[in-house]
Amino acid sequence: PYAAYARLGFKPITQDGGDVYARLMLLLLEAYESIKLVEAALADLPEGKWRGELPETLPKGRASAAAVASATADSDQRRTTIDHQRRGRSSFA
Numbered sequence: 001p002y003a004a005y006a007r008l009g010f011k012p013i014t015q016d017g018g019d020v021y022a023r024l025m026l027l028l029l030e031a032y033e034s035i036k037l038v039e040a041a042l043a044d045l046p047e048g049k050w051r052g053e054l055p056e057t058l059p060k061g062r063a064s065a066a067a068v069a070s071a072t073a074d075s076d077q078r079r080t081t082i083d084h085q086r087r088g089r090s091s092f093a
Contacts, residue, residue, distance in 0.1 A: 004041070005037075007044075008041060008044070009036075013029045014026075015029075067085070068084070070082070070084075
């Protein structure tokens with residue numbers, strides 16, 4: 001996604017100060033710049049459909065998917081990591 005930044009007029013946001021106020025202003029100015037980038041990208045979208053049509057039915061075949069999620073919790077000076085895996089396979093006609 002970074003290739004479009006030059007075309008959209010991306011401006012890096014910096015602050016000279018290092019105090020809390022400067023950091024807050026940096027976050028606010030970054031949010032404002034992000035909004036300007038989104039507005040510029042939306043204005044640059046071509047007219048017409050922007051997504052394909054979904055089929056009424058799926059073709060005959062098989063599909064499989066896997067997802068892995070990891071979470072870490074810090075409590076009482078202990079770190080707990082939870083790994084969750086889900087795998088699925090489906091046949092459809």
